Amino acid sequence: MIIPEFWAESRQLGRRDGRRVTVRRFGFSETSLEDAQRHADERAREALAQVLSGADLPRRELRRPYGGEDGLPIREEIVERHGEIVITRNSYGARCLNVRDVLFVDVDLEDAASEKASFAVGLVLVAIAVAAGAWRDSVWIGILGAFVAYVFAPTIAAVVVRIGRRLRGDPAASALGRIRRFAEAHPDWRMRIYRTPAGFRLLVLHRTFDALEAAVSECFDALGADPAYVRMCRAQRCFRARISPKPWRIGETNLSKVTRAVWPVTAEVAERRARWIERYESAALGHASCVFVEELGSSRSDARAEEVRRIHDDACRATSTLPLA
Numbered sequence: 628m629i630i631p632e633f634w635a636e637s638r639q640l641g642r643r644d645g646r647r648v649t650v651r652r653f654g655f656s657e658t659s660l661e662d663a664q665r666h667a668d669e670r671a672r673e674a675l676a677q678v679l680s681g682a683d684l685p686r687r688e689l690r691r692p693y694g695g696e697d698g699l700p701i702r703e704e705i706v707e708r709h710g711e712i713v714i715t716r717n718s719y720g721a722r723c724l725n726v727r728d729v730l731f732v733d734v735d736l737e738d739a740a741s742e743k744a745s746f747a748v749g750l751v752l753v754a755i756a757v758a759a760g761a762w763r764d765s766v767w768i769g770i771l772g773a774f775v776a777y778v779f780a781p782t783i784a785a786v787v788v789r790i791g792r793r794l795r796g797d798p799a800a801s802a803l804g805r806i807r808r809f810a811e812a813h814p815d816w817r818m819r820i821y822r823t824p825a826g827f828r829l830l831v832l833h834r835t836f837d838a839l840e841a842a843v844s845e846c847f848d849a850l851g852a853d854p855a856y857v858r859m860c861r862a863q864r865c866f867r868a869r870i871s872p873k874p875w876r877i878g879e880t881n882l883s884k885v886t887r888a889v890w891p892v893t894a895e896v897a898e899r900r901a902r903w904i905e906r907y908e909s910a911a912l913g914h915a916s917c918v919f920v921e922e923l924g925s926s927r928s929d930a931r932a933e934e935v936r937r938i939h940d941d942a943c944r945a946t947s948t949l950p951l952a
Contacts, residue, residue, distance in 0.1 A: 628727040628865035629700040630713050631655035634891055637667035639675040650675040651687040655700055690889045692718035701725065701863060704890045709938055714870070718889070720879075720907050721916075722871040722942065728835035729935040730843060731868045734806065734850050735826040736798040802827055802851075809849045810923035817924045819936065821917040821943070824876060824951055828868060828917050830939065832932040833925055838864045870916055870942035872952035877910045879903075914952035915944040 633656045641648045652674050654667025678684050692702050703715035706722055713725045803820075806829060810818055817833035829850065836843050838860040847857050860866055874880070888896050919940070940946060 628711075628713075628725065628863055629655070629657075630703070630705060630715060630725060631657050631663070631700050632705055633658070633660045633663040634702065635660060635663040635667045637664070637671035639668075639671040641675050641679050643679050648675065648678055649686060650678055650684075653688050653690075653699065655702075692889045702890055709934070712935060712938060714942070716890075716904070717869070720874050720904060721869050724868045724870050724935070724939055724942065725865055726867075726935055727865050728837065729866060729932045730829075730831040730836045730846070731866045732829040732831075732846060732850050732852050733823065733826065733856055733868075734802050734829065735853055736802060799826070805850055807923065809846070812849075813924065815925050815927070817922065817927055819922050820920040821945055822920050822951065823917045824873075827920070830868075830932075830936060832929060832936060833927045834929050835931055836866075838866065868939060870939060871908075871911045872914045872916050874907055876952035877907075877914055879907050879910060913949060915947050915949040916952065917943045917945050918951055919945045 635654045637652055637654060639650050639652075641650075650671055652667055652671035654663045654665065654670055656662035656666060674684055678686070688699070690702075691699065701715060703717055703723070705713060706716050707714040711727055715723050715725060717723050806818070806820060806827065810816065815833065816831060819830040819832060821828040821830070831846075843860070846852075847860075856867070888900060892900055
């Protein structure tokens with residue numbers, strides 16, 4: 628796990644077949660901006676040499692805050708360090724706990740079901756409208772039908788989703804069932820379950836893990852972990868949990884380019900961003916970002932995992948009676 632404090636970018640120029648070639652690469656360092664710049668220059672020169680020799684490489688790296696599956700480190704402001712446990716602030720202002728070897732699993736419910744159903748229903752209704760217009764040889768019938776589809780698709784989709792949920796059962800109960808079946812199949816594991824606004828979070832306490840080991844992949848698959856999170860864990864070789872509320876869940880809906888600025892922020896937005904962060908942190912004090920539900924499995928506990936649990940539970944206010952956000 629690498630979460631650098633310093634970032635820089637290098638631009639290297641060359642010529643290939645009479646055309647100018649420009650390659651840009653980021654560099655990073657945990658010690659200084661100068662080291663980050665040297666690293667950026669080194670990466671850019673290496674990439675330029677490969678491009679000039681015919682390699683099909685991207686000429687420029689995007690400024691992605693999350694790092695994630697791209698292989699670059701997590702590019703976020705470091706808020707706190709507790710030894711190797713690093714608290715960062717993500718692209719929309721929330722604090723996240725990052726740790727190399729203590730397993731977190733987020734099990735989301737089917738929040739996207741209504742959106743997917745709306746799209747599918749809308750597509751079907753538009754197709755019907757276009758077919759009706761063609762059948763009657765009338766463009767206006769097609770346009771009117773498409774408008775009706777746009778207006779009524781969400782309502783029809785909501786009915787479809789409700790029917791689907793009744794047939795499949797409660798998604799929260801289904802997710803808990805998967806967790807409990809996994810616990811029964813792994814009685815030597817100790818797992819702590821939390822309720823999140825989107826589903827459940829699992830923290831494993833009986834030992835530490837490497838993100839690339841088979842037991843982690845098996846756990847992710849069995850519990851239906853978020854695919855983007857799984858890719859991030861494997862690319863960064865670490866685990867991660869959001870420990871403060873998403874801003875829009877606590878009334879901070881106006882997320883501007885200032886609040887979403889990729890770290891490190893420029894001097895011209897730093898002051899405005901700091902004021903927004905202060906307001907957000909004040910509002911976050913009145914909410915829990917997850918709520919403890921129960922523990923399953925063995926009583927065995929790893930000291931490092933327990934340290935992470937303590938920091939996580941305190942930051943999330945997981946055992947408080949505050950509203951979940």
